[in-house]
Amino acid sequence: MMQNWLNALILSLAFASTSAVAQSTGDLGLVVERADGSLLVIDQSERASIGRITGLGDLSHASLVYSPDERFAYVFGRDGGLTKVDILEQAIVGRVIQAGNAIGGAISDDGRYVAVSNYEPGGVRVFDAETMELVVDIPTGSKTVGLVDVPGTKFVFTLWDKGETWIADLSDAEPEITKITGMGSNPYDALVTSDGRTYIAGLFGEDHLTALDLWQDNPEPMPILDGYSAGREGLPVYKMPHLEGWALAGTDFVLPAVGQHEVLWVDARSLTQTGRTETHGQPIFAMARPDGRQVWVNFAHPLNDTIQVIDSLSKEVIHQFTPGPGVLHMEFTPRGHEVWLSVRDANKIMVYDTQTFEKLREINALSPSGIFFTNRAHKTGL
Amino acid sequence: MMQNWLNALILSLAFASTSAVAQSTGDLGLVVERADGSLLVIDQSERASIGRITGLGDLSHASLVYSPDERFAYVFGRDGGLTKVDILEQAIVGRVIQAGNAIGGAISDDGRYVAVSNYEPGGVRVFDAETMELVVDIPTGSKTVGLVDVPGTKFVFTLWDKGETWIADLSDAEPEITKITGMGSNPYDALVTSDGRTYIAGLFGEDHLTALDLWQDNPEPMPILDGYSAGREGLPVYKMPHLEGWALAGTDFVLPAVGQHEVLWVDARSLTQTGRTETHGQPIFAMARPDGRQVWVNFAHPLNDTIQVIDSLSKEVIHQFTPGPGVLHMEFTPRGHEVWLSVRDANKIMVYDTQTFEKLREINALSPSGIFFTNRAHKTGL
Numbered sequence: 001m002m003q004n005w006l007n008a009l010i011l012s013l014a015f016a017s018t019s020a021v022a023q024s025t026g027d028l029g030l031v032v033e034r035a036d037g038s039l040l041v042i043d044q045s046e047r048a049s050i051g052r053i054t055g056l057g058d059l060s061h062a063s064l065v066y067s068p069d070e071r072f073a074y075v076f077g078r079d080g081g082l083t084k085v086d087i088l089e090q091a092i093v094g095r096v097i098q099a100g101n102a103i104g105g106a107i108s109d110d111g112r113y114v115a116v117s118n119y120e121p122g123g124v125r126v127f128d129a130e131t132m133e134l135v136v137d138i139p140t141g142s143k144t145v146g147l148v149d150v151p152g153t154k155f156v157f158t159l160w161d162k163g164e165t166w167i168a169d170l171s172d173a174e175p176e177i178t179k180i181t182g183m184g185s186n187p188y189d190a191l192v193t194s195d196g197r198t199y200i201a202g203l204f205g206e207d208h209l210t211a212l213d214l215w216q217d218n219p220e221p222m223p224i225l226d227g228y229s230a231g232r233e234g235l236p237v238y239k240m241p242h243l244e245g246w247a248l249a250g251t252d253f254v255l256p257a258v259g260q261h262e263v264l265w266v267d268a269r270s271l272t273q274t275g276r277t278e279t280h281g282q283p284i285f286a287m288a289r290p291d292g293r294q295v296w297v298n299f300a301h302p303l304n305d306t307i308q309v310i311d312s313l314s315k316e317v318i319h320q321f322t323p324g325p326g327v328l329h330m331e332f333t334p335r336g337h338e339v340w341l342s343v344r345d346a347n348k349i350m351v352y353d354t355q356t357f358e359k360l361r362e363i364n365a366l367s368p369s370g371i372f373f374t375n376r377a378h379k380t381g382l
Numbered sequence: 383m384m385q386n387w388l389n390a391l392i393l394s395l396a397f398a399s400t401s402a403v404a405q406s407t408g409d410l411g412l413v414v415e416r417a418d419g420s421l422l423v424i425d426q427s428e429r430a431s432i433g434r435i436t437g438l439g440d441l442s443h444a445s446l447v448y449s450p451d452e453r454f455a456y457v458f459g460r461d462g463g464l465t466k467v468d469i470l471e472q473a474i475v476g477r478v479i480q481a482g483n484a485i486g487g488a489i490s491d492d493g494r495y496v497a498v499s500n501y502e503p504g505g506v507r508v509f510d511a512e513t514m515e516l517v518v519d520i521p522t523g524s525k526t527v528g529l530v531d532v533p534g535t536k537f538v539f540t541l542w543d544k545g546e547t548w549i550a551d552l553s554d555a556e557p558e559i560t561k562i563t564g565m566g567s568n569p570y571d572a573l574v575t576s577d578g579r580t581y582i583a584g585l586f587g588e589d590h591l592t593a594l595d596l597w598q599d600n601p602e603p604m605p606i607l608d609g610y611s612a613g614r615e616g617l618p619v620y621k622m623p624h625l626e627g628w629a630l631a632g633t634d635f636v637l638p639a640v641g642q643h644e645v646l647w648v649d650a651r652s653l654t655q656t657g658r659t660e661t662h663g664q665p666i667f668a669m670a671r672p673d674g675r676q677v678w679v680n681f682a683h684p685l686n687d688t689i690q691v692i693d694s695l696s697k698e699v700i701h702q703f704t705p706g707p708g709v710l711h712m713e714f715t716p717r718g719h720e721v722w723l724s725v726r727d728a729n730k731i732m733v734y735d736t737q738t739f740e741k742l743r744e745i746n747a748l749s750p751s752g753i754f755f756t757n758r759a760h761k762t763g764l
Contacts, residue, residue, distance in 0.1 A: 070406050
């Protein structure tokens with residue numbers, strides 16, 4: 001009798017535990033709650049928050065990347081903190097303060113290495129993604145910007161003070177560094193196309209951008225989009241869209257113009273400007289829906305309560321609305337049927353249907369900023 | 383004392399159960415074991431099989447798609463069986479015999495609907511992805527081919543007997559069908575580009591392919607790649623690469639030429655032929671690595687023990703090797719650092735590094751054919 005009772009208890013415990021933990025990770029995500037140093041765990045299918053992870057320190061301008069299995073996130077804090085969180089257990093499983101002031105990071109294509117780009121003391125530090133031990137320290141004698149992963153266990157990054165781009169190949173035991181000089185004066189950010197081929201640096205000190213074809217054996221700096229900023233002293237030409245990589249909308253890329261109320265269209269093949277669209281304000285992010293058919297734009301303060309949607313074919317604004325105060329970030333579901341917006345000063349995540357523009361849900365969050373869905377694990381160059 | 387012992391037991395059980403079940407799904411996959419009607423569950427990170435799901439019926443030419451959370455797979459059997467499996471529980475959770483003879487299927491962008499394309503009795507049937515209930519029956523009076531999902535809860539498919547392409551919009555309660563006539567004689571398969579914009583049908587009865595721009599309000603059939611088959615009677619011109627969607631390699635798409643020992647390069651923008659590469663045999667699949675830098679090709683019997691790797695920049699074969707007898711399928715890890723091959727007659731899955739071409743692992747499998755990684759959940763047009 002006792003035995004039967006015990007068996008029943010054991011079975012019911014095992015079942016309860018299984019139910020609680022069996023959780024697929026393909027539709028999860030994390031939202032940065034900057035003011036509280038926490039991450040909200042979200043479920044796309046449920047359109048809900050399912051937990052919160054606290055204790056991540058200073059998360060201003062924080063970004064994160066995911067392990068290939070979509071279980072672990074590596075969070076890059078502005079304070080130099082690198083934190084590994086387990087999205088299944090909703091817990092911090094590793095944390096190092098690896099520098100004094102950091103600006104983003106990347107994970108290698110094989111998931112073995114996490115690299116962090118540092119302002120102070122500069123350089124790039126590479127950590128073992130499993131143990132969080134430092135494996136390679138790459139001092140550069142400069143602030144580093146525009147750190148991305150590319151195929152072949154490689155990272156690419158750029159030196160603000162020196163105008164150089166470095167490629168670090170970590171596929172062998174000894175890292176191999178290739179240095180490309182002559183990128184231009186004061187590169188302030190960079191990005192790589194989603195195929196990992198074209199790396200483009202924005203320059204604060206010159207009136208063009210500089211591109212590299214990473215498929216070449218010896219990539220040569222190529223000036224592109226020359227002369228746009230004529231008459232606009234002291235401003236960089238184009239804003240690099242942070243966090244997102246560069247999304248293709250039809251045959252063109254879209255870039256926010258700096259200091260102007262417009263977005264610029266750039267032919268993805270020739271890298272020449274093909275058009276511009278007037279916008280409601282100074283654009284911050286111009287993000288293409290995954291299929292490229294629409295571009296969603298948010299704006300700088302004080303116009304940051306508004307979103308405009310541009311049709312990629314006509315290049316015209318087809319929809320404008322006001323989600324609320326402080327729309328900081330947008331993240332599309334992997335196949336683009338929904339977009340999730342961080343509306344910071346409303347303390348809400350808002351979910352919209354991208355076909356009907358209908359609001360589907362509001363989710364409470366604490367001053368939300370960046371939204372990161374787990375499908376980023378499968379993308380190059382974030 | 384008894385209480386303590388029981389508590390310890392309960393804790394240890396709960397822990398053991400948690401460990402066994404806590405499983406992220408971003409790096410999993412399924413391999414079709416055709417002869418046995420089973421699916422092998424594989425883990426990319428562990429480079430291992432972690433289970434087997436049996437009882438799926440006739441799996442010849444079977445394919446599958448994943449739910450957005452990367453938990454459930456919908457398996458399309460040639461015998462008309464539609465089976466839903468839970469990759470976490472490694473079990474069948476639903477199965478219907480929905481037709482007499484079927485040829486593939488698709489899942490809508492929002493994950494709500496699974497559609498199946500039927501030879502016998504023809505037409506397309508759409509099922510609720512959660513309950514597996516039939517929700518829409520679309521008779522066509524024809525065999526249907528080339529069924530794909532596109533954004534907006536839409537499916538696109540083509541009628542072999544009528545030379546028509548139909549677009550089924552399921553975003554509202556009442557499905558809306560748009561019929562496009564004049565696609566050409568006997569379309570035998572079709573595909574859509576990964577942005578869901580360009581739909582291309584291969585024709586058995588004519589010497590060209592037909593493209594549709596689905597971004598237009600009224601898509602018009604456009605003949606492309608005209609006249610290639612001159613002198614090759616009774617053969618279609620190009621083979622549609624099944625299962626994969628069309629992968630971009632640099633600025634070109636790659637297609638296996640039918641009845642020839644070559645692959646063809648097609649400019650992705652103009653859809654004109656730009657080159658050809660001689661190959662070891664009649665290519666079956668020409669698959670681009672996710673970054674597009676390499677194209678891996680396998681071949682028809684009796685040369686199906688061999689793989690060639692083509693560099694997308696030079697369009698030259700840079701590597702050739704012989705994995706073993708009956709190389710049926712290739713699947714790249716999401717960011718392309720590895721490729722997994724089904725070597726049917728060796729009863730093995732073989733895992734290769736795509737940079738060094740080194741073999742990393744062999745995994746036992748029963749006459750393996752199609753390999754499907756869960757990141758397909760996040761892709762359009764499969």
